[in-house]
Amino acid sequence: MTAKTRILSRLRAAPSQQKAAPSAEDYAVAQQPWRFDSTERTSRFKDLLTAVQTEIHDCTSETWPQTLAELAAQKGWRNLLLPENSPLNNAIEQTWQNSVSALPPLQHYDQAIEAWREALFFDTDAAITGCHAAIAATGSIVLWPSPSEPRLMSLVPPTHIVVVKQSQLADNLLDLMQQQQWQQGMPTNLVLVSGPSKTSDIQRVTAYGAHGPKALIVLFLTDC
Amino acid sequence: MSHSHPLHDFRAASSHAAQDPTQRHNTRAAMDFLMQRRAAQFPDADELSRLRDLGQRIRQRALSRLPLLLEQLEARCVANGIQVHWADTPAEACEIVAGLMRQANSQEIIKGKSMVSEEIELNHFLEAQGMTALESDMGEFIVQLAHEKPSHIIMPAIHKTKVDIAHLFHDELPRTPYTEDVDELIQIGRHALRQRFFTAKVGLSGVNVAVAETGTLVLVENEGNGRLTTSAPEMHIAITGIEKVVEKLEDVPPILSLLTRSATGQPITTYVNMISSPRKAGEKDGPQQVHLVLLDNGRSQAYADLQLRETLQCIRCGACMNHCPVYTRIGGHAYGTTYPGPIGKIISPHLLGLDDTKDLPSASTLCGACSEVCPVRIPIPELLLRLRQESVTPENEPNHPHTVRGQGAKYRATEKWLWRSWARIYSQPVLYRASRFAATRLRGLLPHDVGAWTIARAKPQPAAKSLHELVAEYQATQGNQP
Amino acid sequence: MTSPPKTVYLFGTCIVDIFFPTAGISAIKLLEREGIEVRYPQAQSCCGQPAYSSGYLTEARSVAMAQMMAFSGDEPIVVLSGSCAGMMKHHYPSLFDGLPQQTQARAFAARIYELTEFLTKVLDIKLCDLGQPVEIALHTSCAARREMGVRDTSLALLNQLDKVVLKQHDHEAECCGFGGTFSVRHPHISAAMVEDKTSALKACGVQQVVSADCACLLNINGALEKQGAALRGQHIADFLWQRTQHVEAKQ
Incomplete structure (x- = not known):
């Protein structure tokens, strides 16, 4: 008998006790207390992220590439990693081209990790991605990695910049999941990010930049 | 399972720990911190109560359909491209992991935090095979470097101070200057492990929730090592107990909310990592293979009994130990089990048998601080009472279903006789009156040192007359009044 | 009612x-x-x-x-x-x-x-405090607090006594370490618990401890006595009766 057969037969031999599934009313406790008006929604999202050392910049759909360029110059990144082909890329590339001051070179995640693993791990300072959605209740950004925006982009470089549109803000995870019917098709890897990497494993002192990005920068687009 | 260590003596270890002022001070400070963090997350008692109700319902519903959900989980995972393995025992689970490592042609595995891997003593097993397991969670890394075991399921190195860790890093890591600066210490850890993430071919992680509906493995963490472990190597092995499954994806948000708020007092962890498949065609990173190992190791024993089954509702938040007055006094290592504290006392007898854990169920005042905070409302004191019954019920007791391995491990004919005599005295008024009379009238004869009691207390002093006598006298005087 | x-x-x-x-x-x-x-x-x-x-x-x-x-x-x-x-x-x-x-x-x-x-x-009892001003701490047993949910009723009674000041002690909700046979089966853990409980009670500077559970009092008083402390705990029934006893009732 295989382990599977042994385990399942023991479980099936156990007394059965049917328990009803929780009702929609039961689940409401994970939703109702976490619904906000539009002002609250934005302020809560920002406050929670700021409380864990996330840098948030209010921008518009016109100004964000300039803000990014200023940050790039100011932070001294050696380079900036872009998705392979994202709606973000055009605006960034144009801003870079038009810039009078020197900006870090742009790279694209355009080949499989095996081809450039060392460069990603040791020589990439910052990466920018979009996001799938954001959540006010917990101050979270929903990343839905894709062939264009692979999962290591938001993880390996020391700085992760993410563009969040105000309209992408949902109230809470359960509402978002239900509205978008996530159970119909989950991606390879879905990640909620709620700040830069941190740990409190040494005497309960919080330190940032444990293994993932030391800095999380949100470009928050207030006009879309 | 093959024990790599001699049988742990809980009574000796806990006595020793309870008398160690430094240990007491450090653990108390850490538990106070975690209790305050949790309390700050639940300002609304009604919301907390309803959320706990929901958590309990989700977990009980899932357990009531466990065999079905496990099959559904397997089917969904397989459809998604995740390979599923079943392990009855720790030895089988270790073999599966080692086999997969050989298949990946790798002698080394990098690990995210996994209490199940501690439970099966994977690191020890791999070392014996000439293979290496490297812990990457900062706390686990520290504990591994110190050749110790985690003392807490959420904060493995909570027993260590930054001074301890400063010395440890300086002594054990090459070219590491001595520093007590926590940021610097973390950067030392980051640097040491980044190189290993770069080269690792196989990563191993635990699972916080497995979703049957979608075949999704949910992992929570703050550091990013869990994401690296599950994203950077070419093979990811996830290992979990069979009880961690939930029915639906929509069960995840309430469970996460209960888990992170109860555990560390965070509204959410920095990362919630949901894995549903290996790298798909066209994707540029992520592991080529994802394997899920489902471990029983005694869980089906708990499952076989409707009361003991409640043990399996646990989501491993650690709030029970953070609030436990016993854990606070003795720390995690004294338990000698992978899972310390109240949850450890009720789950370990199933994993290890009562023979090896017989002193755990009695090491509680049944104060109920644990069940008061349990996010899924496990009635821990009642389960402790049940395990106490199992411990003292002899194996050959008629009409007693033999459900727990090691039943009767604490049975002693002399103790049974004592309780029988006690019951006789307390159920027969004449005998009780005599014993009461003896206690009050002969109180001067009590020895000054009555053993264990007088370690911390003066000997108890019976009153000159019992309440029974005082009431009789009082009623007589009342009756005499005109 | x-x-x-x-x-x-x-x-x-x-x-x-x-x-x-x-x-x-x-x-x-x-x-x-x-x-x-x-x-x-x-x-x-x-x-x-x-x-x-x-x-x-x-x-x-x-x-x-x-x-x-x-x-x-x-x-x-x-x-x-x-x-x-x-x-x-x-x-x-x-x-x-x-x-x-x-x-x-x-x-x-x-x-x-x-x-x-x-x-x-x-009974919805009404108490009239006839005693001298005093500062006390209340120890509520774990069963009273969590199983019976009667901490509030002890508090409500003590709050009726206007010359009694109730002071909080550190980790008030924590067990005193008695636990029945636990106290002798695991004597050093129990000792550590009652040591912390009595330290907290002494540190809050009260003249008296009150509790509705005598098992806890047996433990707490035993420890206080061994430590040579003057502080003692009393059952709430004794405390309430003594403070509300009318002069004529004494005669």
Whole structure:
């Protein structure tokens, strides 16, 4: 008998006790207390992220590439990693081209990790991605990695910049999941990010930049 | 399972720990911190109560359909491209992991935090095979470097101070200057492990929730090592107990909310990592293979009994130990089990048998601080009472279903006789009156040192007359009044 | 609120019986002052908890049966301890689960009140403080707090006493470390717990400790005595009676 057969037969031999599934009313406790008006929604999202050392910049759909360029110059990144082909890329590339001051070179995640693993791990300072959605209740950004925006982009470089549109803000995870019917098709890897990497494993002192990005920068687009 | 260590003596270890002022001070400070963090997350008692109700319902519903959900989980995972393995025992689970490592042609595995891997003593097993397991969670890394075991399921190195860790890093890591600066210490850890993430071919992680509906493995963490472990190597092995499954994806948000708020007092962890498949065609990173190992190791024993089954509702938040007055006094290592504290006392007898854990169920005042905070409302004191019954019920007791391995491990004919005599005295008024009379009238004869009691207390002093006598006298005087 | 019963039973508990008997007399006097007849069956002994919490159900049952017989009738049973009340109210029904005495155990459980619960919730007692100003700390047993949910009723009674200042102590909600046989099975853990509890009580600078559970008091007072401290704990029944006793009642 295989382990599977042994385990399942023991479980099936156990007394059965049917328990009803929780009702929609039961689940409401994970939703109702976490619904906000539009002002609250934005302020809560920002406050929670700021409380864990996330840098948030209010921008518009016109100004964000300039803000990014200023940050790039100011932070001294050696380079900036872009998705392979994202709606973000055009605006960034144009801003870079038009810039009078020197900006870090742009790279694209355009080949499989095996081809450039060392460069990603040791020589990439910052990466920018979009996001799938954001959540006010917990101050979270929903990343839905894709062939264009692979999962290591938001993880390996020391700085992760993410563009969040105000309209992408949902109230809470359960509402978002239900509205978008996530159970119909989950991606390879879905990640909620709620700040830069941190740990409190040494005497309960919080330190940032444990293994993932030391800095999380949100470009928050207030006009879309 | 093959024990790599001699049988742990809980009574000796806990006595020793309870008398160690430094240990007491450090653990108390850490538990106070975690209790305050949790309390700050639940300002609304009604919301907390309803959320706990929901958590309990989700977990009980899932357990009531466990065999079905496990099959559904397997089917969904397989459809998604995740390979599923079943392990009855720790030895089988270790073999599966080692086999997969050989298949990946790798002698080394990098690990995210996994209490199940501690439970099966994977690191020890791999070392014996000439293979290496490297812990990457900062706390686990520290504990591994110190050749110790985690003392807490959420904060493995909570027993260590930054001074301890400063010395440890300086002594054990090459070219590491001595520093007590926590940021610097973390950067030392980051640097040491980044190189290993770069080269690792196989990563191993635990699972916080497995979703049957979608075949999704949910992992929570703050550091990013869990994401690296599950994203950077070419093979990811996830290992979990069979009880961690939930029915639906929509069960995840309430469970996460209960888990992170109860555990560390965070509204959410920095990362919630949901894995549903290996790298798909066209994707540029992520592991080529994802394997899920489902471990029983005694869980089906708990499952076989409707009361003991409640043990399996646990989501491993650690709030029970953070609030436990016993854990606070003795720390995690004294338990000698992978899972310390109240949850450890009720789950370990199933994993290890009562023979090896017989002193755990009695090491509680049944104060109920644990069940008061349990996010899924496990009635821990009642389960402790049940395990106490199992411990003292002899194996050959008629009409007693033999459900727990090691039943009767604490049975002693002399103790049974004592309780029988006690019951006789307390159920027969004449005998009780005599014993009461003896206690009050002969109180001067009590020895000054009555053993264990007088370690911390003066000997108890019976009153000159019992309440029974005082009431009789009082009623007589009342009756005499005109 | 329905009108209070004319007659109640008092369950003293075995620890009050031997170690704190005056608490029983104080409770009787408090109840009688409210016009209630108090019956004290001489056949009572112990709720059975020591055997029950050690895993000896058969033995616990025979002691529990003896109590159910001693307290026949349907009058409320007022218990001088949250822990014993919890045993009788919440554990008797499951102790006799599936046995012929189950109905009896349930009916018995429904009659159980912890003393402070009865005084506040059933009698709505009004107390007039006649004592000297005093600062006290309240220790609530774990069973009273969590199983019976009667910490509030102790507080409500003490708050009626206008010359009594109630002070908080550190980690007030934490167990004192008694735990029945736990205190001798795991003596060093228990010792560490009572050491911290008594330190907290001493540190809050009160003249007296009050509790509605004598098992905790046996533990706490024993530790205070061993430490050579002057501070002691008293059962709340004694404390309430002493502070509200009218001069004429003393004569």
